[in-house]
Amino acid sequence: MEITIKIFRYNPEKDTRGHYETYKVEGHENDRVLDVLELVKGHEDGSLSFRRSCAHGVCGSDAMRINGRNMLACKTLIRDVGANITVEPLLGLKVAKDLIVDMDPFFDNYKKMLPYLINDSPLPADGKERLQSPAQRARFDEATKCIMCAACTTSCPSFWASDEYYGPAALVTAHRFIFDSRDEGAAQRLQVLSETNGTVRCHTAYNCTEACPRDIHITQAIGELKMAMVTGKLD
Amino acid sequence: MITAKRSANVKINFEINAWKYMRLSAILLVPLVWIHSIINTLVTGPENINLGYVAMHWANMGWRIYDILILAFAFSHGVNGLRQVLFDFTTNTTTRSILNLVMLVFWLALSIVGATAIIGGIKN
Numbered sequence: 216m217e218i219t220i221k222i223f224r225y226n227p228e229k230d231t232r233g234h235y236e237t238y239k240v241e242g243h244e245n246d247r248v249l250d251v252l253e254l255v256k257g258h259e260d261g262s263l264s265f266r267r268s269c270a271h272g273v274c275g276s277d278a279m280r281i282n283g284r285n286m287l288a289c290k291t292l293i294r295d296v297g298a299n300i301t302v303e304p305l306l307g308l309k310v311a312k313d314l315i316v317d318m319d320p321f322f323d324n325y326k327k328m329l330p331y332l333i334n335d336s337p338l339p340a341d342g343k344e345r346l347q348s349p350a351q352r353a354r355f356d357e358a359t360k361c362i363m364c365a366a367c368t369t370s371c372p373s374f375w376a377s378d379e380y381y382g383p384a385a386l387v388t389a390h391r392f393i394f395d396s397r398d399e400g401a402a403q404r405l406q407v408l409s410e411t412n413g414t415v416r417c418h419t420a421y422n423c424t425e426a427c428p429r430d431i432h433i434t435q436a437i438g439e440l441k442m443a444m445v446t447g448k449l450d
Numbered sequence: 451m452i453t454a455k456r457s458a459n460v461k462i463n464f465e466i467n468a469w470k471y472m473r474l475s476a477i478l479l480v481p482l483v484w485i486h487s488i489i490n491t492l493v494t495g496p497e498n499i500n501l502g503y504v505a506m507h508w509a510n511m512g513w514r515i516y517d518i519l520i521l522a523f524a525f526s527h528g529v530n531g532l533r534q535v536l537f538d539f540t541t542n543t544t545t546r547s548i549l550n551l552v553m554l555v556f557w558l559a560l561s562i563v564g565a566t567a568i569i570g571g572i573k574n
Contacts, residue, residue, distance in 0.1 A: 345452075346451040347451060347452075348451060348453075372538075373538050376538040376539050377538060377539065377540075377541050379541040380538070393458075396452055396456060397452070401456070401458040402458040402459055402460060405458050405460045406460060406461060409460060409461075409463055409465060409466050410463075410465065411465055411537060411546065412541075413465070414469075415465045415466075415468070415469050415534065416534075416537070416538060418534070418538075441469065443458065443460075444460055444466060445466060445469070445470060447457045447458050447459060447460055448455075448456075448457055449456035449457055449458055450455055450456055
C-alpha cells in the first residue's frame with residue numbers, strides 16, 4: 216500500500232522556521248510509523264532526524280505527535296492511524312531539529328522530584344534488604360512503568376503555557392517514591408509539589424492519561440499526590 | 451518490614467490553602483446555586499424578576515444572608531480560578547505577587563460593592 220507521510224522539518228542551520236514536507240512510500244498496514252520514518256530516512260531524505268533506540272516501546276525515545284496525538288512511533292501501526300499520516304515534534308519543548316526536541320526542561324523538572332530512594336535509617340538487623348509486602352509494592356507499581364517518553368508532559372495544556380510547571384511525568388516520578396514504604400523523603404517531595412509550579416498547576420485535563428503509551432492513570436496519580444499534600448497520609 | 455501507617459508533615463502554604471478553598475467553595479456552591487437557579491428560573495420565572503421582586507426578596511433577612519453567601523463563595527471561587535489561569539502563563543515571582551495583589555483588590559472591591567447593595571437593600 217502507498218503511505219503518504221507529511222513530516223515537520225526544521226534545520227536550525229538553514230531554516231528560520233519549520234515547514235512540512237510530504238513523502239510517499241510503499242509499506243504495509245502492519246508497519247509501524249517508525250518503520251515508515253526509517254523508509255523515508257533510508258530512501259527519500261537522509262537528513263531527516265528523529266530519536267529512536269529500542270524500537271519496542273521500552274526506551275521512550277520516539278514519542279512524537281502522530282495525526283495530532285502524542286504517541287510512540289514504534290508502537291503505532293499504520294492500520295491504526297491510516298495511510299495519510301502527519302508527524303510532528305512534541306509540543307511545549309523547543310525543536311532542535313525536525314522531530315527532535317530539547318528535553319532539558321523536561322529532565323530539569325524530573326530532577327526536582329528527587330528521583331531516588333531517600334532512607335537514612337540503619338539497615339535491617341540482617342544488613343540486607345528493606346523488605347516490603349506485595350501490597351506495599353502494589354501501591355506505587357503503576358508509576359514504575361513510566362518510561363520518561365514525555366508524551367504526557369507535552370500533551371498537558373499547563374505545560375504548553377509554561378515549562379516551569381513540573382508536568383505529569385515528573386509528578387508520576389514523585390508518586391513512585393512518595394508512596395514507596397521504604398522511602399523517607401515524602402515530606403521533602405510534597406513540599407516541592409506544594410509550590411506554585413507543582414500540583415496546583417494540574418487542572419485535570421486528562422490529556423496526560425490519554426497520551427501515556429504505558430496506560431498509566433496519570434491524572435489519578437496526581438490526584439493522590441494532591442490528597443497526600445493536603446492530608447499528609449501516604450497509605 | 452515496616453508496617454506502620456506512613457505519613458508526611460507538609461508545611462501548609464497559601465497554594466495548598468487556595469486549593470482546599472476551591473474544593474470547599476465548589477461543594478457549597480452546588481446547593482446554593484441550584485436553589486438560587488430553581489427559585490429564579492422555575493418558581494419565579496425570569497420575566498417576573500424586577501426591582502420590586504428584588505426588594506421583596508431582600509426584605510427577608512434570610513435571603514439577604516443567602517445572597518451574600520453566594521456572592522462570597524461564587525465570586526471568590528471565580529477569582530481564584532482566574533488567578534490560577536493567569537499563573538499558568540506567568541513564571542516570574544514578582545509578576546505573580548503583583549497578580550495576587552491585583553486579584554485581591556479586584557475581589558475585595560467588587561465584593562464590598564455587592565455586599566453593600568445586599569445589606570443596604572432597596573429603599574422604596
